[in-house]
Amino acid sequence: MNRKQFQLAEGTREPGIVYVPYTVSETNALRYISFGTCVVPCEIKTDYLSDSTITIGREVLQELRLPFLSDIHVFLHDDTIIIGPLIGIFTAGFTESQLRPIGERSLFFANLLTSKTAQKAYLFVFGSHNINWQEGIITGYFYNQERWVQYDIPFPNVVYDRLPNRKTENHRAIARVKNRLQQEYLIPWFNPGFFNKWDIYTLLKNDKEVASYLPETRLFSGFEEVELLLSKYRHVYIKPMNGSLGNGIYQVRYSFEHNEYYCRYRDEEGNKLRKYHSLEFLMNHLLADVDLHTFIVQQGIPLLRVNGNPVDFRIHTNKNRSGEWIVSAIAAKIAGQGSMTTHINNGGEVKTLEEIFPDDKERQTIKERLTTVTLLLSKQIDATVTGYIGEIGFDVGVDKNGHVWLFEANSKPGRSIFDYPKLREGDLITKELFLDYALHLTEKALFTPEELFQ
Structure with missing residues (x-):
């Protein structure tokens, strides 16, 4: 395997020839050039005046469907020059707008496609409707010079899954696209599905090394389940298995002194606290219209507090260029007044570890614990x-x-x-690592596919 970075240029005098720098020693063996899944046979010669530029004849450029020329990664393998990687970001929710083609998420994708690291790859966004299966091309959205531009390109080397929700993910047409690109074209597809809280719990609970980090969790089957955990832990959370953003969560506390039940939750009017004399009345009043068999009941944890409010942590872990897990960002989230969760949409506040742990020793201890546990969990989930x-x-x-x-x-x-x-550095790091892992998968697919496709 041989991967370097070269500047690409268009050759106008000899439209069917590709010139590679004299620093490339394998020139005599090269017979093809490829971009994504497109492979073009061509004549390849040495450019004795350049050490860093690959000049591609106009006809070859057109066959490759290169959207633009760039300083890019180039892989040399056997008889082929491989330009890229070409990375497709798969999503849904497209609109007719040229300014915001992916609706409210257009800015998120624009930032992802224009990060400093992203300049070393061809990155685009696409949906199932952008694929022309007969011609083997995708009309992808690129973000160039502060505007969205569409180009017809080959199928990518790697696909990054950024579908917006479970409903979209479970759509039959979406599932067919995912299966076809993976099965027929052997394109690595990463972050392929949303996690289910109960599934993750059941996968991890039997591993002795990680089980101690899991709050006791049960599928809701009746009041008895809630009463049992309340008797052990004094408070519990009732959560939807497939929930997100803190929506649909109920915190139930039991007061032994007053023999009363308290429930915190959030509705369209804001954070609420209600008192009940019986658990049955609480459930029938607040959760009568909810399919509780899609919920879990989870042990409540007496959390660390900052200024009297509970705090928890969001930790991002990513795989790097070698496919190894690392911690890329850590943030503290402080619950808003009257909220039982720390989600920002519930009034939560984000802080750095330095801000809530000014003591160096205490902060380092917490950071090491968070890092050790989340890396262990990442490896086990993986x-x-x-x-x-x-x-x-x-x-x-x-x-x-x-x-x-x-x-x-x-x-x-x-x-x-x-x-x-104050978390912008973590933002940049996670974007860099996203591309690093895409490069890792590209290299695996090109040079050791048996490790990916067994």
Whole structure:
């Protein structure tokens, strides 16, 4: 394997010839040039005046469907020059707008496609409607010079899954596209599905090394389940298995002194606190219209507090260029007044570790614990969940004794914490690592495909 970075240029005098720098020693063996899944046979010669530019004849450029010329990664393998990688970001929710083709998420994708690291790859966004199966091309959205531009390009080397929600993911047409690109074209597809809270819990609970970080969790089957956990822990959370952003969560507390039940929740009017004399009345009043068999009941944890408010942590882990897990960002989230969760849309506040742990020793201890646990969880989830996982967003808590607890693992973590100015570095790092892992998968698919496709 031989991967370097070269500048690409268009050759106008000899439209069917590709010139490579004299620094490339394998020139005599090269017979093809490829971009994505497109492979073009061509004559390849040495350019004795350049050490860093590959000049591609106009006819070859047209056959390759290169959208523009750039300083890019080039892989040399056997008899082929491989330009790229060409990375497709698969999503849904497209509009007719030229300014915001992916609706409210257009800015998120524009930032992803124009990060400093992204300049070393061809990145585009596409949906199922952009694929021309007969011609083997995709009409992809690129973001160039502060505007969205569409180009017809070959199928990509790698696909990054950024579908917006579970409903879209489960659509039959979406599932067919995913299966076809993976099965027929052997294109690695990473972060392929949303995690289910119960599935993740059942996958992890039998592993002795990670089980101690899991709050006791049960499928809801009746009042008895809630009463049992309340008797053990004094408060519990009732959560939808496939929920997100803190929606649909109920915190139930039991007061032994007053023999009363208290429930915190959020509705369209804001955060609410209600008192009930019986659990049955509470459930029948608040949850009568909810399919509780899609919910879990989870042990409540007495969390660390900042200024009297509970705090938990969002930790992003990513795979790097070598396919190894690293922690890329850590943020503290402080619950809003009257809220039982720390989600920003519930009034939560984002802070750095430095801001809530001014003592260096205490901060380092917490950071090491969070890092050790989330890397262990990342590896275990990666080993048990089907598909290629390149990033995970963890919501974890630390109790008053310093023990770390996993609340949730997200396969498509939101990025709202990076709106906080002091976390911009983490924002940049996670974007760089996204491309690093895409490069890792590209190299695996090109040079050791047996390790990916077994």
